[in-house]
Structure formats: structure tokens, C-alpha cells
Amino acid sequence: MDGIAEIVSSAAAVVAAVVAIVAARDARRSAVEQGRETARQHEETKKQAVIALEALLTEQSHALQAWADEVIDRMSEAHALCGLDPRGMPEGALFHKRVELRWRLSALADRGRLFLPNTHTQERGLRKQAAFRGFRQKALDHVVDACKLLDHLTAEPAAYPGSDVANALIGARREFVSEIQTIIDPRARQDRLRVLAGRQQSDPTECSPGTVRMTAP
Secondary structure (H helix, E strand, C coil), X not given: CHXXXXXXXXXXXXXXXXXXXXXXXXXXXXXXXXXXXXXXHHHHHHHHHHHHHHHHHHHHHHHHHHHHHHHHHHHHHHHHHCCCCHHHCCCCHHHHHHHHHHHHHHHHHHHHCCCCCCECCCCCCCCCCHHHCCECXXXXXXXXXXXXXXXXXXXXXXXXXXXXXXXXXXXHHHHHHHHHHHHHCHHHHHHHHHHHHHHHHHCCCCCCCCCCCCCCC
């Protein structure tokens, strides 16, 4: 009986050892799989964060673009006003149109502060309201210049195309377009679209190639 008990005890020990080895192997395998899953989830989280950031930047870029489009339209309209002959218009029509354009451009200048805040706000104009402290960014300077130029638009023939006012309005518009182009950076946007399009072809789960990055001013 002692021999049988010893055999049974030895067999039990072997079984326990085998079970322990299998359990350890399964634990290692589970840990590896869990590590892989954690890494996959981490990469997916990073990818989703990039997509969310791209979407936010795209939304901001579209809003800035829409504002700039309207500024360009109003500046062009102001220049076109220089070509109107007040003698062929109802009395006061030129004045009313000038006033309307002026307040629209003034409003656009203030709306632009939501995209292009002043710089050096801790150094200058500390007695002013927060949005007006410091220095305006150059793009907004040109919008304000257009407002002031409209004050010089009169019913005199000197206001016709080729005059100082008309030429100055063209200059302000071109300077504005140049500043905004630097901020929006359409060339970098095109490069980014090409990169995203390439990723989309290699990995359909990548963010949409329609998203673009806005370059900070």
C-alpha cells in the first residue's frame, strides 16, 4: 500500500507541476495579449486625438477663410464705389453707400480680433478694453485703413478710378490678401492634403483627406 500511495503522491505532484506550467504559460500568453491590446488601444486613442485636432483646426480655418472672404468682398466693393459717377445717382446715394460700407468694414475689423488677437497686450494700452490692448495684427491694420479711406470718398470727380483713394483701396486689399495668405498658408494646406490622401490609400481608417491644418499666425 505504501508503494501505491507513493506512486499516487508522485503522480499528483507531476500533475500539479504540469498544471502550474500550463497556468504560467497561459498567464504569460494572456499578459502578452493584454499588452498588445493595450498598445492597440493606445494607438487608437492617439489616432482619434489627431482626428479630433484636425477637425478643430479645419473648423477654425474655415471660419477664418469665410471672414477673410467677406473682407475682400467689401474692400472690392469700396473700390468699385470709386467708379460710380454721383451725378448719375439719386441725391445722397453715394454717401449712404459709403456709410454702409464703412460700418461693415468696421464690424469686420472687430470680428477679425476673434481670429487675430492683438499682440503685446501687457505692454501697451492697459487702460483700454482687453481686446483692444496692445498692437493690432497687420491684417487688421489694412481693414481699418480701408475704413478710413472711405472717409475721403466724396462726390467730386477726384474720387473716380485712378484717384489716390481708389489706388489706396487697391493697395490695402492686396496687403490684406498677402497677410491672410501667410496666415492660412494654402501651400502647406495642399501639402497636408497630399499627405492625408496618401495615408487614406494605405490605411482607410485614417482621418479624412478633407481635413486640413491651419497654420497659426
